[in-house]
Amino acid sequence: MPKESFFKNRIRSIGYALKGMFLLLRTEASIKIQFVIALLMTAAGFYFEISAFEWIMQLFAIGLVMGIEGVNTAIEKIADYIQPDQDPKIGLIKDISAGAVMIVSIVASIIGLIIYIPKFG
Numbered sequence: 001m002p003k004e005s006f007f008k009n010r011i012r013s014i015g016y017a018l019k020g021m022f023l024l025l026r027t028e029a030s031i032k033i034q035f036v037i038a039l040l041m042t043a044a045g046f047y048f049e050i051s052a053f054e055w056i057m058q059l060f061a062i063g064l065v066m067g068i069e070g071v072n073t074a075i076e077k078i079a080d081y082i083q084p085d086q087d088p089k090i091g092l093i094k095d096i097s098a099g100a101v102m103i104v105s106i107v108a109s110i111i112g113l114i115i116y117i118p119k120f121g
């Protein structure tokens with residue numbers, strides 16, 4: 001494969017991914033809420049002057065929640081596409097996928113509590 005087409009393809013893929021990211025932020029209510037929470041937590045980070053380690057943990061938690069939420073949205077779309085009717089198997093798949101978001105959200109909330117509870121102490 002010629003070098004140019006490899007780089008052209010990579011750039012095109014980044015374009016598709018950016019398109020998907022903006023599509024998620026524009027159309028999915030849960031990602032919109034998570035984005036607002038991410039902005040508030042970032043503001044809190046500056047206000048309380050959290051340490052570099054706390055920033056790393058906070059950014060990691062935000063990225064993980066929003067990333068898994070994106071994958072969950074994709075799974076929901078595939079489920080609706082392959083089975084538009086009620087189907088207990090589809091219900092189970094969607095519940096498991098939502099459960100994955102719940103796991104990372106609980107962990108992210110605990111990280112937030114560990115960072116900010118001492119600031120109020």
Ligand SMILES: Nc1ncnc2c1ncn2[C@@H]1O[C@H](COP(=O)(O)OP(=O)(O)OP(=O)(O)O)[C@@H](O)[C@H]1O
Binds near residue numbers: 089
């Ligand atoms: N086709 C289906 N068959 C059976 N149960 C379903 C089906 N679609 C959805 N469900 C059930 O309803 C729940 C909600 O599904 P839905 O696709 O509306 O997800 P949601 O979490 O509300 O998504 P969104 O993030 O788009 O609001 C699922 O977790 C599942 O329990």
